[in-house]
Amino acid sequence: MKTRLKQLGLALLTLVVVNLTAPITVAVELAEIQKRGTLIVGVKDNVRPLGFRDDTGELQGLEIQLAYQLAEALLGDRTAITFVPVRNDERLERLLTEEVDLVIAQMSATKMRSRLVQFSRPYYFERTGFITRNPQIQTYSDLAPLRIAMLQGSSAIASVRRTFPKATLVGVESYQAAAAKLEAGVVDVFAGDRAILTGWVQDEPDYFLADAEISLGGAPLAVAMPKGQQHSELFLAVNATLQALKESGWLNAQYLLWGLAE
Secondary structure, three states: OOOOOOOOOOOOOOOOOOOOOOOOOHHHHHHHHHHHOEEEEEEOOEOOOOEOOOOOOOOHHHHHHHHHHHHHHHHOOOOOOOOOOHHHHHHHHHHOOOOOOOOEEOOOOOHHHHHHOOOOOOEEEEEEEEEEEEOOOOOHHHOOOOOOEOOOOOHHHHHHHHOOOEEEEEEOOOOHHHHHHHOOOOEEEEEEEEEHHHHHHHHHHOOOOOOOOOOOHEEEEOEOOOHHHHHHHHHHHHHHHHHHHHHOOOHHHHHHHOOOOO
16 A cells, blocks of 8 residues: 555535534533543544544544544534544543543454443444455355465454355554555455555555445444443533434435445
8 A cells, every 4th residue: 555644635525504503502521621621532543534634734534524524513613623533542541641532543342441431332344354366265265265464363364264264364463564565466355344444455456345235343443431420411412413423314325425325
């Protein structure tokens, strides 16, 4: 993936306007956020199309737009927001040390993480997708006998091995390493997070994403929040907003906008 980290602009289409009416009534645990007047959100800035910088340096993506909607719902002003880019290994830390109010950064809601933080209802279900340089590879039977690269330690390895028992799995350390093996012909396919692979294809038109029907799994991506009874109103407010965004069609429109619709 020669230019995977290039921050190319994704032309913004007209967004669906969601009528959230007045700001959600806040309780004690939201008082500090309201008094501050700014919602601080941990996000990704290098994971297209979830959270990335366009060619002007502005943050764009599904999760960025979701954060704007939450600022509108909680504070009545979608621009009352501060974005804090976070790496995967610091997402929980930033939240637990109260450096951010929320984390919307490609974080799946797992049982282990739920011991430390609480998660909203899912805003997107991440699946394992398959990317290749061969446009003819599209079906289960096409993939069955091939050499499939996967990130070492990926939680999807068992699922891929079970689905394609005749395939040869090849471990790689990074998406960049996978791209190098694909270009060299060492492997035929790379299996990874479908959202990231969608961004990969948007950056690199020489690659092809296999049909969504053969994607595997379904890890729920959710908003992470502080755990504890004192944060219950924040939890309820975020969930109410997500429910409204789903029912209004806003989320589905965003999936289409960012190439995430299946």
